[in-house]
Amino acid sequence: MFEYEKKDIVDRYVQDVNKIGLWSSEKEIFTKFIHKDDSILDLGCGAGRTTFNLYNMGYTNIEGIDLSVDLINEAKKLADAMDCNISFSHMDARELKYDEQKFDCVFFSYNGLFTIPKYEERSKVLKEVWRVLKDDRLFIFTSYDRNGNSKYSDFWLKEKELWENNQHQKFLYEYGDRYVKFNENELVFIHVADDLEVEKMIKEQNFKLEYKQKKSEICAPSPQETGVYGDCIFYIVRKMG
């Protein structure tokens, strides 16, 4: 079963739409880089935490897609309940059903890109984002940083050794992969990339790095998000011709 269709996970993402809302860093980034009338595609939108709250900020030309049927159904229910005219579709970010050059901005929030196992599969997302973005427009996403937290340095050093000696856990695909506790009952997959890997992927798919900043260095988190989300890096990359 796709992990983002498990009940606990779906319930939490539905709650987050109103309980957490936008991260203060997300608000700051959008205010600085994106015009209010830009057309925005919210990839991996879940139940719509970012979609609804960006809409409420005035980014009304926004739509959301997600691979989880259950999360998209919840987003649609919320849109009906809030009488909010946002289109939500079940779709795979690796195979977008849009014509080329449709959007001014594409967003993949909360490290969603790195919930997709395998480098080549994540690269497919960038390829598709490149295709549906208008020329010179921006893709915004976030990633955990393997080198960004000294608390985990020993863990990653040991992991590296295990991978080099082919002693890693066989259900993992690449060095950097982890299953983390979502709550008492559920584990979720995440690939913890390092900067070199992210920059390689960006370059290979013909994007130019425009901006890179740690979430914690952009601004203080809102009281609602404090303690709920770890630190990560915001990447803003521009489609090159």
Ligand SMILES: C[S@@+](CC[C@H](N)C(=O)[O-])C[C@H]1O[C@@H](n2cnc3c(N)ncnc32)[C@H](O)[C@@H]1O
């Ligand atoms: C960490 S959650 C973030 C959800 C939401 N953006 C938020 O911030 O509340 C990652 C989301 O990416 C979605 N996802 C994973 N793989 C996907 C894919 N290939 N295409 C579209 N969505 C995907 C998951 O279903 C999940 O909703």
